[in-house]
Amino acid sequence: MPAIQVAGNIEAEINSLLIGGNSEDANLMALDFIEELAETNVDLLAGVDEQPLNETLSNYVDFLSIVDAVLFERKNILLPRQANIFTTNYDLFLEKAASKLPNVTLNDGFDRTSAVGSRYLFSPARYFDRTYRSGNITDRIAELPVLNLIKVHGSLSWIRDADKDIRFASNGVTLSGNVSKIDPAAVRAALATRALILPNLRKFESALMERVYFDLLRLLSNCMDKDNALLVAFGFSFADEHILDIIHRALRNPTSQLLIFAYSAANVTGFSDKFAQNRNVTIVGPGTGPSIDFKSFNSILRAIVPDGGVPQ
Structure with missing residues (x-):
């Protein structure tokens, strides 16, 4: 957008x-x-x-x-x-x-x-x-x-x-x-x-695309299995059942964390329902403020970098 x-x-x-x-x-x-x-x-x-x-x-x-x-x-x-x-x-x-x-x-x-x-x-x-x-x-x-x-x-x-x-x-x-x-x-x-x-x-219209798809999903799973893995999600609904299943399994790793930025309050409710059984999921919503669009998402990320990531 x-x-x-x-x-x-x-x-x-x-x-x-x-x-x-x-x-x-x-x-x-x-x-x-x-x-x-x-x-x-x-x-x-x-x-x-x-x-x-x-x-x-x-x-x-x-x-x-x-x-x-x-x-x-x-x-x-x-x-x-x-x-x-x-x-x-x-x-x-x-x-x-x-x-x-x-x-x-x-x-x-x-x-x-x-x-x-x-x-x-x-x-x-x-x-x-x-x-x-x-x-x-x-x-x-x-x-x-x-x-x-x-x-x-x-x-x-x-x-x-x-x-x-x-x-x-x-x-x-x-x-x-x-x-x-x-x-x-x-x-x-x-x-x-x-x-x-x-x-x-x-x-899957071809065996080739099926193989590539599951290879890349396996890569996602392996990344989440690493100690202290952090997955930041933005602009994704988790409506893809294959990806949602992989994330649910990956969150069994107690050191992994899923941080979701929700565009609206309605999205917060949807994400809360999807991950109700997981304690290592944090959902950041806009509250009563404006929606979290790409620009505001970037400003949040920028705040965690020393000096805003600007070369001194």
Whole structure:
């Protein structure tokens, strides 16, 4: 928000069509939804000067700079200078924001070690890499802060390569082109090129996407199993049953903590119901004040960094 409106009831509407046996209209609704997102991201990557795009991008830049400042405060090698950003969004605002922060290293999970060509393949093992820099005179090494971007529902910058691998779309986000909306086969083919977990009960259109989805969810579970793990949640409803189940299991780790920022008082009630059995969940709501939007969320995070994370 405000560049992209919230998804609303799109998943329920698509599911209703599928349950009624109307898969053709369900596919068409999914394609229209994705294409609308793609159009916004084409404008984002092209640097179109529009207020909603600029405002949203500014919030993401601020967010990444805060997380980077938190990691910078880790002065020894006992704790890795890494933060994991899990998102179910398809858009590229995080990637675009990172490109505006020269000191931020964003690891999106693609193997770019090859010096020839640009056929970068998705390799989740890359999330376990740590990056160090040494001085040219002394042997002292320092770990560089790295933000791992883990897009559990896929991305508009991902392409299915013969349905065997996922590769990075080096030419940026593209639209599906002149797809005949009255041809069900053409609509299915347009959807099949996207490496996305579609918003419906029939989430997995391919074994490849199913495998990637559960690999990334396993990564979320492993992160939460670490001692003193902290998961900060913002802008997420926990409506995805797979993710909710994993979080519930992970919270059995008594040292883990889930900190949820709720947009409104109504959201506080919903989160309280979902996590009523967990004692290691804290929900921050707006109370009688204004809603907790992205800008106010950033201001809260900024307050925990010494000197606001501003270089002295």
